[in-house]
Amino acid sequence: xxxxxxxxxxxxxxxxxxxxxxxxxxxxxxxxxxxxxxxxxxxxxxxxxxxxxxxxxxxxxxxxxxxxxxxxxxxxxxxxxxxxxxxxxxxxxxxxxxxxxxxxxxxxxxxxxxxxxxxxxxxxxxxxxxxxxxxxxxx
Amino acid sequence: xxxxxxxxxxxxxxxxxxxxxxxxxxxxxxxxxxxxxxxxxxxxxxxxxxxxxxxxxxxxxxxxxxxxxxxxxxxxxxxxxxxxxxxxxxxxxxxxxxxxxxxxxxxxxxxxxxxxxxxxxxxxxxxxxxxxxxxxxxxxxxxxxxxxxxxxxxxxxxxxxxxxxxxxxxxxxxxxxxxxxxxxxxxxxxxxxxxxxxxxxxxxxxxxxxxxxxxxxxxxxxxxxxxxxxxxxxxxxxxxxxxxxxxxxxxxxxxxxxxxxxxxxxxxxxxxxxxxxxxxxxxxxxxxxxxxxxxxxxxxxxxxxxxxxxxxxxxxxxxxxxxxxxxxxxxxxxxxxxxxxxxxxxxxxxxxxxxxxxxxxxxxxxxxxxxxxxxxxxxxxxxxxxxxxxxxxxxxxxxxxxxxxxxxxxxxxxxxxxxxxxxxxxxxxxxxxxxxxxxxxxxxxx
Numbered sequence: 001x002x003x004x005x006x007x008x009x010x011x012x013x014x015x016x017x018x019x020x021x022x023x024x025x026x027x028x029x030x031x032x033x034x035x036x037x038x039x040x041x042x043x044x045x046x047x048x049x050x051x052x053x054x055x056x057x058x059x060x061x062x063x064x065x066x067x068x069x070x071x072x073x074x075x076x077x078x079x080x081x082x083x084x085x086x087x088x089x090x091x092x093x094x095x096x097x098x099x100x101x102x103x104x105x106x107x108x109x110x111x112x113x114x115x116x117x118x119x120x121x122x123x124x125x126x127x128x129x130x131x132x133x134x135x136x137x138x139x
Numbered sequence: 140x141x142x143x144x145x146x147x148x149x150x151x152x153x154x155x156x157x158x159x160x161x162x163x164x165x166x167x168x169x170x171x172x173x174x175x176x177x178x179x180x181x182x183x184x185x186x187x188x189x190x191x192x193x194x195x196x197x198x199x200x201x202x203x204x205x206x207x208x209x210x211x212x213x214x215x216x217x218x219x220x221x222x223x224x225x226x227x228x229x230x231x232x233x234x235x236x237x238x239x240x241x242x243x244x245x246x247x248x249x250x251x252x253x254x255x256x257x258x259x260x261x262x263x264x265x266x267x268x269x270x271x272x273x274x275x276x277x278x279x280x281x282x283x284x285x286x287x288x289x290x291x292x293x294x295x296x297x298x299x300x301x302x303x304x305x306x307x308x309x310x311x312x313x314x315x316x317x318x319x320x321x322x323x324x325x326x327x328x329x330x331x332x333x334x335x336x337x338x339x340x341x342x343x344x345x346x347x348x349x350x351x352x353x354x355x356x357x358x359x360x361x362x363x364x365x366x367x368x369x370x371x372x373x374x375x376x377x378x379x380x381x382x383x384x385x386x387x388x389x390x391x392x393x394x395x396x397x398x399x400x401x402x403x404x405x406x407x408x409x410x411x412x413x414x415x416x417x418x419x420x421x422x423x424x425x426x427x428x429x430x431x432x433x434x435x436x437x438x439x440x441x442x443x444x445x446x447x448x449x450x451x452x453x454x455x456x457x458x459x460x461x462x463x464x465x466x467x468x469x470x471x472x473x474x475x476x477x478x479x480x481x482x483x484x485x486x487x488x489x490x491x492x493x494x495x496x497x498x499x500x501x502x503x504x505x506x507x508x509x510x511x512x513x514x515x516x517x518x519x520x521x522x523x524x525x526x527x528x529x530x531x532x533x534x535x536x537x538x539x540x541x542x543x544x545x546x547x548x549x550x551x552x553x554x555x556x557x558x559x560x561x562x563x564x565x566x567x568x569x570x571x572x573x574x575x576x577x578x579x580x581x582x583x584x585x
Contacts, residue, residue, distance in 0.1 A: 009271060011268055011273070013266070060270070060271060063268070064268045064269070064270075067268045068216065068219070068267075068268065071262075071265045071266060071267070072220065072223060072262060072265075074258075074261075077261070079265050079266055080266070081266045081268070081273035081275075084268065084272065084273050086271070
């Protein structure tokens, strides 16, 4: 799943679980994988305590549609867009939504720092190489 | 983390035609929305219902910086988010560019309206991703409840607007319920605005002058011209009570020009060694012709350019830095001196001190007041003074009130002082007396 750069868009954002709310990572992943597969979107989710960072990549209109749905989810808040880019190729082409978890004291609030966007892709890819929770794109 | 929100249509009242829909947002158009509001307000029984007036914050900035197509995409997305928040039977309308309203025909409880408003504010403050650009705006909401706040559609809409105005005035991103005193405040504001518009023509403005002295020798170096408004009923109105309004309604530009002309004319009656410092507001910088206005004021008064000092604030330089730098450079070529006012309170940046064509830095009064009590304030004053000297700038301490402060400033090498210790600002007819008094004081000291 890769094409010329104009047809591929990547967005990276960070957020945190809404205080007092209930957020099950398994539910998020299930919904994400279903919706992403339908629209040709791939990506990865990094969870660190109450903090999230997510990468979405795919056709621009599809990425924007998925992103908008995520924005309206009341289960998370303090959303910060870290990067919007048109990369030449997908970084997570093999996953509808890869998943990795870091101990909170390792990262935490720094996920919300725009400067974290650079390291984030590497951290995600490294974390994914030995995580059983990641799911390959069927087919 | 996806969440499939069911989108309610803009209007779902089965018994009524939906009315014309705004193509961009998918919400009811203004006339259709106000018509529905009017019909609801005319129902026989006076069953309570709520009306929300919503304004986007910073929409114009996004529209201006990213262009109309993105602005339209943003409005479409805002329309979708608004529709996702309301329930079947509720009506959402677009009243103007970035103004919206929601009618809750079956909800008259303040708590319910406030809960929806809070959800709207939260949802609209979340980032939008639009054609490859991320944009963040916000929203303010005003709430009015029928029939408690008003019992006809027109007055209810105005009540919601007044509440919205209060929300925006108090900081944006807020929700406010209408209160009767908002009407009184708005009327007072309207009167103040009308009075202010008439003030130049009626000759109600006057300048007061506060001396600036050399710290080392105590000699008078010049005066800062300060604007005062003498209103027949209000008395002497302090600048803080009218300058922000004058800036908002664009009156600061003609008022600023009056100040400049009057100050230059006044300074021609003083000894030649004395300068006059005049404040320049941000909107004056935004005007293309600030240079021409200054040049004309100098030419008409006959004041030599080197005797005029313009005091600019850090914020006024931020808006369009390139143009501000260019204007200041041209003014300096003329001989006019530029001074950076209130240094330390705004977005004080050392880069600005280096890059901006300046002659002087005025250290904000808040640091001077704490010289004797807070080590860190004293350190800041010392550092700014040293930095100014290194960059070839003169430094003026604002708000000097005690001999102890003056002694400290002398030790730091600060060049000039201004404040109550020397004198309060005085009306023009006391300036000559002040010049004489300060000259005499100096002789006594010598």
